[in-house]
Amino acid sequence: MSKVKKVLLIIISVVLVLALATIGVAGNYFYNLALNPKTSKEKVFGTKDKSVEASNVAVSNWITDKSGYKDAFIDSIDDLQLHGYEIINTNPSKTWVITVHGYMGQGKEMEGYANAFYNMGYNVLVPDLRGHGKSEGKYIGMGWDDRKDILSWIDYILQKDSDANIVLHGVSMGGGTVMMTSGEDLPGNVKAIIEDCGYTSVWDEFSYQLDSLFGLPEFPVLQSASLVSKIRAGYWLQDASAIEQLAKSKTPMLFIHGDKDTFVPYSMLDKVYNSANVEKEKLVVEGAAHAQASKTNPQLYWGTISKFIKNYIAN
Structure with missing residues (x-):
């Protein structure tokens, strides 16, 4: 091999190594930014206002101060202790x-939703997803590993009452979680699923x-981030x-999205809706930004949800 070829080979090798190292650094950086639960919301979303919008932070403390909740705990299939707020309705x-x-949120921030479902006469379980709130976990599951955790929470309820009727509801990443759960082998006790502003896929x-x-x-x-995610999160x-x-789902579903959502774009609504070959409904809340549908038009939001649930569960 000539000296020129050797030099070219060395240069190419160095460039490849540097390129791979750069890609690896970028992948690790994005993983830590997007999937590390210790990352600050402001670092991810840029401003405090955007982080509040994306996670739909609670404005009161109904769950912790007024609901009469008890702490519930389960073990995930990968041996994490997961926490949830269990709220038993005073009317049996x-x-x-x-x-x-949602993303980088926690269960107690779902107080408005929990309170509304409670006022409808239902028992409510509000989990802290893995890596959030009081649940263990070193990474954000983005709904994928969380779908298996929701299966465990369903089993938790059925151990209390094997005849229980169960509705799944989720907002943002929670919406993604319940959609991903919908494709699993769910017990017949799960009567309906409601997703609010969930995404088509984590990649998208x-x-x-x-x-x-x-x-x-x-x-x-x-x-690169996907490879890092496989190594670090599995x-x-x-x-x-x-x-x-959704293509595997057998459970009736209600799909909700605000038409002013720019965080999980409104265009994703039709894609998830069209993927489900089940009894289904679609609700577009005009003027609602991300995770704000319940606040933008609460009468429409809760009226639609109440009617949808009653279609599948007799009081």
Whole structure:
């Protein structure tokens, strides 16, 4: 081999090593930014106002101060201790609503939803998703690993009452979680699922946010971050698809989205809705930004949900 070829080979090798190292750094950076629960909301969303909008932070303390909750605990299939708020209605009911919080949120921030379901006469279970609130976990599941945790919470309820009726409800990442749960082998006790502003897939959402927040293309950051996610969290970003799970669903579903949502774009609504071959309804809340549908038009929001549940559960 000539000296020129050797020099070229060395240069190419160095460039490849540097490129791979750069991609690896970018992947680790994005993983830590997006999937590390210790990352501050403001660092992810840019401003405090945007972080509040994205996680739908509670404005009162109904769950912790007024609901009469008790702490509930289960073990996940990978041996994490998970926490939830269990709220038994003072009027005896066989119906439970599991209402699931959003990205970088926690169960107690779902107080408005929990209170509304309680006032409808239902028992309520509000989990802290893995890595959030009082639940253990070193990474954010983005609904994918969380779907298995919701299965465990369903079992928790059925151990109390094998004849219980169960409704799943989730907002933002919680919406993604219940959609991903819908494709699992659910017991017949799960009568209805309500998703509010969930995403088509984690890949789609991260790709959208890379462009929206940072002006970056998905390649090569997401490919690298997906590898890091597989190594550190145990799942590929490509695995976490609400669309693929919905295609397997057998449970009636209500899909809700605000038409002014720019965090999980409104355009995702039709994609998830069309993926589900079940009895289904769609609610578009005009003027609602991300996770704000229940506040923008509460009468429409809760009226639609109440009617939807009653279609499948007799009081």
